[in-house]
Amino acid sequence: MLEVRDLCKSFGGLDVTKKVSFALEPGERRVVLGPNGAGKTTLFNLLVGELLPTSGDILINGASVTALSVDQRAMAGMSRSYQKNNLFEDFTVRENLALAAAAGLSKEKWIARDSFHDPEVREIVLDVANQVALTDILDAPVHSASYGNRRQLEVGLALATRPKILLMDEPTSGVGPGMIGAFNKLISDLPRDLTVVIIEHDLDLAFDVADRITVLNYGDVVFEGTPDETRGNQIVRDIYLGDWQADA
């Protein structure tokens, strides 16, 4: 589904992504782990085209998308959420979701009809609002919403384009345990054919939702395996020392 071959990225002299390779099966849930500054967000930026790699190749269903622009890759089925909220602050939650839904349906260019009143767009808006638990504040302006709600909307925007590959960058950062549980449920309720990559710091959540786990450290893939293999791996223990020894 999504394949990365020998992907490299350097900023000046700093190598942030070093020959990263992996392949995701359709419908796979992959969690990317790694300490701060490991290059996780940079990897996402490379995948969606917000950064261009120094070398290497990115493929969707066997076809290279490395030369495609951000919007073309989105049209090819990739969608992401951001580590730092990246929303349409002045619009309502509903308007945010409708913009994304219309773009996902390629209805954003209509000049004679209003996408906000399109039945398909409305259906997606209500569906996604339900998924990310924002139904009650659909008509609130985003800038007045709580941090937690904005975090939910961040994921909602990525879902509303109805992607084939969903990339989520620390969706639970800065939220409480209640929301982590709700998020866990959201992931398990996603359609099984949706391929998902999640950057996550919460290890319980990671082990719970992942089919496979990739561990990045200083731009290198230092480990890849199932959650069980990850728990027992010494390199991973060294990097994440102490973090989950208690409950392992």
Add this chain to the structure above:
Amino acid sequence: MFHQTPARSFTLAVVLAALVAYATFGGFFAREIVIEIAILAILAISLDFVAGFGGMVSLFHGAVMGLSAYGYSVLTAKFGIHPIPAAFAGIFLAASFGAAVAAIASRTSGIFFIMATLAFGQMLYTIIFKSRWLGGDDGMGGIPRFDASWIGLDFNDSLQFAIFAVFGIAVCYGIAALLLRSAFGRTMCGIHGNEPRMRALGVSTWKHKTAAFAISSAIAGVAGVFAAQHTQYISPELLFWTVSGEVLIVVILGGLGTLVGPVLGAAIFVLLKHEVGNYTDHWHIVVGLLLIVTVMAGGRGIYGQAEHWITGRSRKARESLNA
């Protein structure tokens, strides 16, 4: 996001009715003023469309209007082509030029975008200014108005032409409002709000911005056709950058991103110019002071400020009812 609120519809209706009344009862000079207001208002609508809702502030809308005026004038006065197809050709020319400039300038943003539009506008001005075939700085005359005798109207009559120009405001406003309420307009507002995110959602933002500019330029082209027919004589002055600067002031004065504000702004601007101009040549100072006051008051413009007060007060009233 654009909303055609009842307050906006009401304001538009009042301004248009006042213009028709002024033209009807005010004599020849009033009609000239109404036509001048109509041309500026249409140009202001076209600028607000991209600047207020798309976040693309331009300094070449005067040049685009002038290009359409020249297109119409050359085709009618030099080649004897029927005014109706000539008007469409002029508008199409304006839209094409706007699209070409935007395709280049849309890759930049902020001040670079403004500078790029200024440069292209001035380039066009210089070309026309230097062209002897187009009359150079003398301009060209003998430009006909539409022949509307087939519906029993005579646009050489100043009242009928003035009312036709006010009708032009209504049509251009209607087109702009419909487009802003379409998926296309929603997306344009989204690009203004957060362009990188819009791109990440799968929208080719520069293509969208280019299309938005083509539409805006077509509306500016309508103003150009009216301008050429109004004086039946045109000169390169129409394309000079100060015209673009003036309409930008009108938009800000009336209320950037309110669509009806710029129409009101155009009326106030032209009336001030003539009323204050009766007493002093320094009417610009009065406009400048008014602009400073509106910017200091929050930058919402005259209509935008009024809307802000009214919605603020009605919210307070609702809250005290609930309390």
